[in-house]
Amino acid sequence: MGVKITATGHYLPPHVVTNDDLTVFMDTSDEWIQKRTGISQRHIAINENTSDLAAEAAKRILASRNMDATELDFILVATMTPDAQSPSTACKVQEKIGATKAFCFDMNAACSGFIFALSTAMHVMQSGSYQKGLVLGAETMSKIINWQDRSTAVLFGDGAGGVLLEQSAQNYFLAEDLHSDGTRYMSLTADEKAVLHPFQSDAPKGNQYLSMDGRGIFDFVSRNVPETIHQVLEKAACKKEDVSWVIAHQANRRLLEVLSKKVKIPLEKFATNIAQTGNTSAASVPILLDQMIQEGTIQIGSGETILLTGFGGGLTWGSIMMNI
Template sequence: MTFARIAGTGSYLPDNIVTNKDLEKTVDTTDAWIRERTGIEQRHIAVDGQTTVDLAEPAARKAIAAAGIDTSEIDLIIFATSTPDKIFPSSACILQARLGIQGCPAFDIQAVCSGFVYALSVADKFIKTGSSKKALVIGAEVFSRIIDWSDRGTCVLFGDGAGAVVLEASEETGILSTHIHADGQYEELLHVPCGIADGFDRVKAGEAFVEMKGNEVFKVAVNTLGKIVDETLSANQMEKSDIDWLVPHQANLRIISATARKLNMAMDQVVVTVNKHGNTSAASIPLALDVAVRDERIQRNDVVLLEAFGGGFTWGSALLRY
């Protein structure tokens, strides 16, 4: 049996750091209020002119180097983002050109905060069916560009960044299962209320920003993530105690803690980066995974659960043996 196994990870964060204290100067909030409700202390924000692909490229190169392969060996690129550089071509194609890769399929996936898990699920199927041998999967965002920095309910939450993994076909156990879902009836609880169909008038009027009903999103997220934990364990005939590490989407420390309780996991088995990164949407899971791999918390053969919830609503999980 062929598995899709993570061969290398990489990440990149913009140098520009915005702390809660910085936000106190521009919006009616406090460091204590933000920490108590979200667990966030700071976030990295792209500078003017710095694009999603600008962040993705160094993350991708680090993942390729960690995998010990040549860039020319990549035969599939899947790029998860909600903030692409252009309407078209895809960010995947722009990144492909920068990496000097030609000919392989390259495309974007948009599932907001669940985007990386969606992309990982698709890449897993490409590899298991023999259509790919070495896939580059990226999650990257400049979410700060779609944030209203006068809205204290959203501007304190989000940051920019990129994470990447190289998946390779292997006889060794890798991704055990992925599970992805969506329910569009919740669209207006978390969305950007305008887009290309509206032309650019509303964008120019400053309406192309994230709108979120936080309390409602929180309730659905906690309940839904609990269910996908059960679904994932059942599909693999595993017990909660079989999971070594939880690498969740980094949206809110309270949501992360609720998922850990569902798994009966101590927080020292949970990779938490939300305090330093904020919510980086599709980038958050590969960023957190790379941090834990590089500081050697996550070791080869550890069983790792990735899970995410995002606008759409979308949600998903991936269970893997690292």
């Protein structure tokens, strides 16, 4: 049973925060941020939560395919910033777009979330029981950021993106390679919740804000992500020259340069939008993919070979090789 991407879409909140805007309440500068990250601005949600961003992206995907939401069999949302622990963000998206027949759930693999969710959805569809489904990556990172901590606040933005999957006679997904390492979970944590009830008096306090070991994450990506890229190429029986584009999680411009050098794929093949969006966690890969399709850089149905790769908290990392 084949599976293919038939439509894409994304949504960025209209409120833009530039690096200069951050200098009003933070000891930083546009030069300092751009030199270390490649980021010049980010989009920040105002009176919108994760489900709102995801629903808008979903509506745009369906509109581009001229499809009604009632045709969807499932909605899968990758996010580390859900509206609530319950109900799932995916269920709220279902309600907002009227996808009355879809089953829905969230997945949290942090910045690798879209890669993990896309893999899961692909296998769900290969069972043959489902015809059409949405896979969304959506984040409001702004609500878990300490806006006085310049080591993290300058990095993140809000947004949502996704793809429509449909059954196909040909399988467009060539290979995948997914990994996790829970022994390094403390490298990136957010919105920790302590056990608190009247039967204990010494409960530890949770930490609402995102905390990140920047050097540790950089080293992890430099060592582990090139390996998964090599592995997915081998599994797909593809050469580096076969890859038209690498669409990697947009964490840091420097990291993209390191990955390009280590896997020996030209930097020109590493697509990027981090300057305009910042790090949007699970949303970064689908946002960038849709922007490239809207610009005509990538065309659905062209058969081009694209490598998607993500990495983030958990720790988690993984890659998918596919034809578009």
